[in-house]
Every structure is written in structure tokens, then in C-alpha cells.
Amino acid sequence: MTTTGDNRTEHIARLGDRSLFPALDARAYLNHAAVSPPSLAVREAVRGWLDDYGRCGVDAFLAWNDRRLALRQTLAGLIGAQASDLALIASATTGVIDIALCLPWQRGDRIIGFRGEFPANVTPWQRAAELYQLDMTLLSLDPFMRSHAEGLAVLDGELGRGARLVAVSAVQFQTGLRMPLADMAALCHRHGAELFVDAIQACGAVPIDVVAEGIDYLTCGGHKWLMGVEGTGFLYIAPHRINALTPHLAGWLSHEDAVAFLGEGPGHLHYDRPLKRDSTRFEIGSFNGAGFAALHAAVDLIASIGVPAIYRHVNAYLDPLETALNERGFRSLRASDPAARSAQLGVLPPPEFDVLDIHRALTRRKISCAIPDGVLRFAPHWPNHADEVDVIVAALDEALAELRHC
Ligand SMILES: Cc1ncc(COP(=O)(O)O)c(C=O)c1O
The missing domain is CATH 3.90.1150.10 (Aspartate Aminotransferase, domain 1)
Known part of the structure; x- marks a missing residue:
């Protein structure tokens, strides 16, 4: 721990050193796949956010709003994306729902998921299937457990029967099986399908590169391997996929120049401003500032180690x-x-x-x-x-x- 010129504490993360978690009760804390305890850096970031709002009220908003971009950049760096392809959202589940409700489905389209997945990556697809009259198939993960090659062969056969989307976790939450995302994406694309990835059990501890791996959509929550707090997450959308999405889930902040009417005098309150053309369209309303202050501090530590x-x-x-x-x-x-x-x-x-x-x-x-x-x-x-x-x-x-x- 060092102290910077403006008296902010700069915390340093070192592999195998839990001194940033002095309050942690467990002798060995092995639950980062569930909820990570907040480090001193995270706790100070939240206190800093509260102190700023406590002192300045709404005037704290702009400064913290600017930090959104920096956070998006850091998160994008973790997964090999561009900041503009990320939206800060409330949970991994929110990202699944965003895509499940906004894909331009055709009646009878097929979604392929997996039995054994965490329900967050199943329920929204089931709801979409009911709403849009889609078919949903859940494949067994057993062939992938035996070998990536065997799982991919089964998936290839299933995709050959037609599918619009494959939804999978980067890492299975109970077995820890890491899925062959690049090969799955290549198979999907060969068969005209897209790949949706729930990366909450990977991002922060397991390398992912959305561009190199050809992932179309990726959602992640902040409170596990990213070591932030609950109620935070992000959604990545490959830039060539965003325009095809139907904006069923737009909100007041989804528009271009969404806040102009609040500070630029009369005549700026319009309801027909175009919707944003990048992933930030999914940042739909007021935002969990304290939670994202926490996430930012946590992810900075992860990025500092790599x-x-x-x-x-x-x-x-x-x-x-x-x-x-x-x-x-x-x-x-x-x-x-x-x-x-x-x-x-x-x-x-x-x-x-x-x-x-x-x-x-x-x-x-x-x-x-x-x-x-x-x-x-x-x-x-x-x-x-x-x-x-x-x-x-x-x-x-x-x-x-x-x-x-x-
Ligand atoms: C694979 C997986 N996806 C999603 C979730 C839930 O994420 P969230 O609560 O951020 O929606 C969990 C665990 O809680 C999980 O293990």
C-alpha cells in the first residue's frame, strides 16, 4: 500500500497476498465463483463515491459519469474488445435478457443451450421462446466433459439441423469445465448461427478474447471473478451485430444526446432523438454508481496483475x-x-x-x-x-x- 500525492491510497495487488482483505474471516476463501469479498481498494472506492455525493449531491454526477468510459475501457481490455462495444449493466442475467428479447427472431428459430448450465443462461431463452414461438434444445454437457473434440462433433451435428443461436457459459459453474469458445463460434458461424456467452465464471481469472474467439455476445456479472459487488455487470456485443438487434429494451438514456434537455436550456426535450448505435444503448437509465465504483477498483487490481x-x-x-x-x-x-x-x-x-x-x-x-x-x-x-x-x-x-x- 502506498499513498499518492492527493492522499488517495494506492493499493497494490500481489499474487498470493491477501493483505488487502484484512477482515476476511475464512482461513482459506475459495468462493470466488460465488461472491468475492471486497478488497480494501473496493471498500475505499465505495466510500469515496459516497463522500463525493455526500458533499456535492448532483454535482458529483458528471465527474463519476466520466469514469464510466474509463471503466468500460478497463473491462474491454480484459476481454480484447473496444470500450464502445460494452454496456455497463446490472447483472449477468440482465445481459442474457437484453439479447434474448432483442434478437430479430423469426417464428420457429431454434436456440441451443446446455443441460447443467446455471439457470441465468436458460430462463431468458425459455421466456423468449415462449414470446416469439421459438424452439429450444438443451444438449448434454457430457460429450464436452469427455473431450472438447467429442462435444464439438455433437454440436456440429445439432447445428446441421438448423439453429439461430447457441447459448453457453465460458466456464460451467459446478464442474469448472472451460468450453472451447473459439471452436464453438467457428461452428456456429459456419452454420449461420451466433454464439452467446455467459462469462461470469471466467472473466477476471480465465483468459478470454472476444475478437480472436469470434464471440458474438458476452455477458458478465461483477461480483465473482471480477471481485466487485453484486448489482453490476457488462454486456459485450460484436460491433457487426448491434444494428440487427431490435431495440425492445431502450430507455431514456439509450438516445443520442440523451441528457441535453437537462442542461442546455429550453427546446431540447425531444422524444425522437435516434437511439445510440453502439452497445451503450443498453445503458438504459440511472446507474449503480456505488457498485461501479467498486467494480472499477476491483478490475484495476486484476488488470495490474493480468x-x-x-x-x-x-x-x-x-x-x-x-x-x-x-x-x-x-x-x-x-x-x-x-x-x-x-x-x-x-x-x-x-x-x-x-x-x-x-x-x-x-x-x-x-x-x-x-x-x-x-x-x-x-x-x-x-x-x-x-x-x-x-x-x-x-x-x-x-x-x-x-x-x-x-
Ligand atoms: C454461470 C452463471 N451465470 C450467471 C450467474 C448469476 O449472475 P447474476 O446474478 O449476475 O445475474 C451465476 C451465479 O450466480 C453463474 O454461475
């Missing part, structure tokens, strides 16, 4: 943890192919144990992990230090011994 370095760091952490779990009879769901690995490790307990019991026993020992859909999930990020692995394994051994005697 996502590829974070990805290597967490995988080096997970390697010995996976080995120790395998030795104790757990079944790892982590892919053997490094290209299919993410930043999380999901395991199934030995048959004689109940996953809920193990989770409770670990929680009592201040090991914070999760059990989505019955999978024991460990999700470390840049502050986790490799030394924690011994602490987790010792806690696990105690927990298993305790449960064996119950």
Missing part, C-alpha cells in the same frame, strides 16, 4: 489440492486437458460421505467453499496463497475423521 498470470497462479494452487483430494477418494471433475481447465476445482466425495456434511465440517473449520448442485467446489483467486492448500487438506482430514465416527 489475467494470464492469475490463471496460472490459481491452477498451480489447484494442482496439489486436486492430488490430495484424489488420494482421499474424491473424484475430480477437473479436465485432464489443460485447455478445458478454468480457475475452479469441482470434486465429488467418496460414496460413503454426504457432500452436505463435508461442506458443513469444512465451513466450521473456516474453509469457505461451495456445493453447487452437490459438487464440492474450490474457487481460489489472485489473493490465495499456495500455503493454504496444507490448511485445507488438514481441515479435510479432520472433517473426514469426524464424519467417519458419526
Whole structure:
């Protein structure tokens, strides 16, 4: 931590150093795939936002509004996009809904999704299917679990039967399977379909490049691997896709020069201003300033380390943890192919144990992990230090011994 000339504290993030999280109770916090705890930088950013609004009221708006562009730029840098192709939105789900309701659907169009996805990337497509009379198919993720090549072959066959859109998570929330997005996008495009990606389990810890990978739409929430707070997110739309979208979800800020009538005197209140021609059209109304101040601080720290370095760091952490779990009879769901690995490790307990019991026993020992859909999930990020692995394994051994005697 250093102090800048204007007395703002400049926080420095280092791999394996959790000193920016002094209040964190857990001995090992492995729940970044659920909710990240706010770092000191994040907490100060929110306080700074509140202090500015507390002092200046509406006069704080313009200064913070200008920071939107800087935040969009930082987020765009994380995924290889241009800032103008991003909209700041309220959650990953909001981005799914935006595209699900604005694609120019034709009755009978088919959406391909996957069984096992987090519901955020299913429900809005189901609603669109009902509203626009579309077909929706949910494919099994099992072929992708066996190998990317096998999954892609199945997807190729399905796309051959016709589809308008494939909706997938960059990383599956329970198994941690990283999907082959570039190959999926190439297949989609070959068959005249588009690829929608929910990247909330990837962005911030798993490299993504929307342009190189050919992703058409990508949504992300701010409170997991981006390490911001809930109620924030962003939507990327490939620039050549935006004009085709029907603006069903426009709001007062979706227009060009939307705020002119508030500061430029009489005669500027028009309802026929054109809608913005880039993704920021999806920034439809007043905006979660405190939340985005938090997200900005969090993402600046991630950008200062770099996502590829974070990805290597967490995988080096997970390697010995996976080995120790395998030795104790757990079944790892982590892919053997490094290209299919993410930043999380999901395991199934030995048959004689109940996953809920193990989770409770670990929680009592201040090991914070999760059990989505019955999978024991460990999700470390840049502050986790490799030394924690011994602490987790010792806690696990105690927990298993305790449960064996119950
Ligand atoms: C893959 C996935 N998508 C979406 C969500 C929900 O995101 P949000 O609450 O930002 O809509 C989650 C987890 O909460 C998730 O794991």
C-alpha cells in the first residue's frame, strides 16, 4: 500500500497476498465463483463515491459519469474488445435478457443451450421462446466433459439441423469445465448461427478474447471473478451485430444526446432523438454508481496483475489440492486437458460421505467453499496463497475423521 500525492491510497495487488482483505474471516476463501469479498481498494472506492455525493449531491454526477468510459475501457481490455462495444449493466442475467428479447427472431428459430448450465443462461431463452414461438434444445454437457473434440462433433451435428443461436457459459459453474469458445463460434458461424456467452465464471481469472474467439455476445456479472459487488455487470456485443438487434429494451438514456434537455436550456426535450448505435444503448437509465465504483477498483487490481498470470497462479494452487483430494477418494471433475481447465476445482466425495456434511465440517473449520448442485467446489483467486492448500487438506482430514465416527 502506498499513498499518492492527493492522499488517495494506492493499493497494490500481489499474487498470493491477501493483505488487502484484512477482515476476511475464512482461513482459506475459495468462493470466488460465488461472491468475492471486497478488497480494501473496493471498500475505499465505495466510500469515496459516497463522500463525493455526500458533499456535492448532483454535482458529483458528471465527474463519476466520466469514469464510466474509463471503466468500460478497463473491462474491454480484459476481454480484447473496444470500450464502445460494452454496456455497463446490472447483472449477468440482465445481459442474457437484453439479447434474448432483442434478437430479430423469426417464428420457429431454434436456440441451443446446455443441460447443467446455471439457470441465468436458460430462463431468458425459455421466456423468449415462449414470446416469439421459438424452439429450444438443451444438449448434454457430457460429450464436452469427455473431450472438447467429442462435444464439438455433437454440436456440429445439432447445428446441421438448423439453429439461430447457441447459448453457453465460458466456464460451467459446478464442474469448472472451460468450453472451447473459439471452436464453438467457428461452428456456429459456419452454420449461420451466433454464439452467446455467459462469462461470469471466467472473466477476471480465465483468459478470454472476444475478437480472436469470434464471440458474438458476452455477458458478465461483477461480483465473482471480477471481485466487485453484486448489482453490476457488462454486456459485450460484436460491433457487426448491434444494428440487427431490435431495440425492445431502450430507455431514456439509450438516445443520442440523451441528457441535453437537462442542461442546455429550453427546446431540447425531444422524444425522437435516434437511439445510440453502439452497445451503450443498453445503458438504459440511472446507474449503480456505488457498485461501479467498486467494480472499477476491483478490475484495476486484476488488470495490474493480468489475467494470464492469475490463471496460472490459481491452477498451480489447484494442482496439489486436486492430488490430495484424489488420494482421499474424491473424484475430480477437473479436465485432464489443460485447455478445458478454468480457475475452479469441482470434486465429488467418496460414496460413503454426504457432500452436505463435508461442506458443513469444512465451513466450521473456516474453509469457505461451495456445493453447487452437490459438487464440492474450490474457487481460489489472485489473493490465495499456495500455503493454504496444507490448511485445507488438514481441515479435510479432520472433517473426514469426524464424519467417519458419526
Ligand atoms: C454461470 C452463471 N451465470 C450467471 C450467474 C448469476 O449472475 P447474476 O446474478 O449476475 O445475474 C451465476 C451465479 O450466480 C453463474 O454461475
